[in-house]
Amino acid sequence: MxxxxxxxxxxxxxxxxxxxxxxxxxxxxxxxxxxxxxxxxxxxxxxxxxxxxxxxxxxxxxxxxxxxxxxxxxxxxxxxxxxxxxxxxxxxxxxxxxxxxxxxxxxxxxxxxxxxxxxxxxxxxxxxxxxxxxxxxxxxxxxxxxxxxxxxxRALVDALDDVGPVHRSTDPAALERWLPVLLEHRPAGTRRADLRALVRVHAAAGVVEHAVVASGDGARAGLLTLLDGGVRRPWFGFGPGLREAPGxxxxxxxxxxxxx
CATH class of the missing domain: 3.40.630 (Aminopeptidase)
Known part of the structure; x- marks a missing residue:
């Protein structure tokens, strides 16, 4: 195959x-x-x-x-x-x-x-x-x-900029700091290991952006977005600043x- x-x-x-x-x-x-x-x-x-x-x-x-x-x-x-x-x-x-x-x-x-x-x-x-x-x-x-x-x-809408200063990056190394907490909020029924592998493969290719609204040593909100060419596709995340819209x-x- x-x-x-x-x-x-x-x-x-x-x-x-x-x-x-x-x-x-x-x-x-x-x-x-x-x-x-x-x-x-x-x-x-x-x-x-x-x-x-x-x-x-x-x-x-x-x-x-x-x-x-x-x-x-x-x-x-x-x-x-x-x-x-x-x-x-x-x-x-x-x-x-x-x-x-x-x-x-x-x-x-x-x-x-x-x-x-x-x-x-x-x-x-x-x-x-x-x-x-x-x-x-x-x-x-x-x-x-x-x-x-x-x-x-139903699509996910990224409105994190309305919450506070947002750190956005496509650096795979920087992603590793936030990946565990993001995976805690993975879609229901998804195996952590499978999703982690997918995220890392696509992050290495430069097509995953992670966005974090920091709060102290942690994060108030976070989001992973797939970059399909010029199209941003919010994937999954947590916290305020995320909402659904018709897809x-x-x-x-x-x-x-x-x-x-």
Whole structure:
């Protein structure tokens, strides 16, 4: 799967692609699993013109056995889904496809993977931008058993400057002083070790800003922000000066083998 993540990098290089859909984040997701770790399998569906060429489309998926009403079901979802959350307020996942024809071929590949899954399965592709062509094509192939859902997200707003003097930095070494207290306020259900690894990887790449409103030897408020090119995406933090606002809507598709 690491090879497929690297090969898909050019498809995910555009400014509209969030950090959560890029290679470093997805590579970290390969190693993030709840404890005790279930038997997760990572699968890539790739559309390429020839075997030695760059892919024209890719779906990076994971599957895990779960129990539903006492029976074993294979749950299929996008790589990274269920792992540490990224900045709220924008669609975090992508199904990259070079053009509508490739989107159709990629949908065919996902449908074929499901058709060859042993036993009952359930599919949940969440957090994709509205109008995603692969999702639309896949829904048509899965028929009436597929259900689309639209979610209006909530974004985090950085108003720390209204609280007091703010120290902002992208220096990974300076971050280490404040990282433990920031991780104390991590998103609910997130494993500290997984989130710490993600923060450090992206801080080393210079795309994490930490902001702190100091109070004595501690912090009155703090925030981590991912820097996606020219876009600032507040991630998580604590204290006054942080509030929620309406974010972008995103779409999900759910289906299961009972509807086929």
């Amino acid at each position: 690491v090879r497929e993540i690297r090969a898909a990098a050019p498809l995910l290089a555009g400014p509209a692609t969030p950090t959560t859909a890029r290679g470093p984040w997805l590579a970290a997701a390969l190693h993030a699993a709840p404890a005790p770790a279930p038997r997760v399998r990572h699968r890539a569906v790739v559309v390429e013109a020839h075997r030695q060429g760059r892919p024209a489309g890719a779906a990076l998926l994971s599957s895990v056995p779960v129990l539903r009403r006492g029976r074993r079901v294979t749950a299929v979802r996008l790589l990274g889904d269920g792992g540490p959350p990224g900045p709220p307020g924008t669609a975090p996942r992508r199904l990259p496809a070079a053009d509508p024809a490739v989107a159709g071929l990629l949908a065919d590949g996902i449908a074929d993977l499901l058709a060859h899954t042993r036993g009952p399965w359930e599919l949940s592709l969440t957090g994709l931008p509205l109008g995603d062509p692969v999702l639309a094509a896949l829904g048509a192939r899965l028929g009436t058993g597929a259900l689309f859902r639209t979610t209006r997200s 972008q809507p995103w779409v999900s598709l759910v289906a299961d083998s009972r509807g086929r």
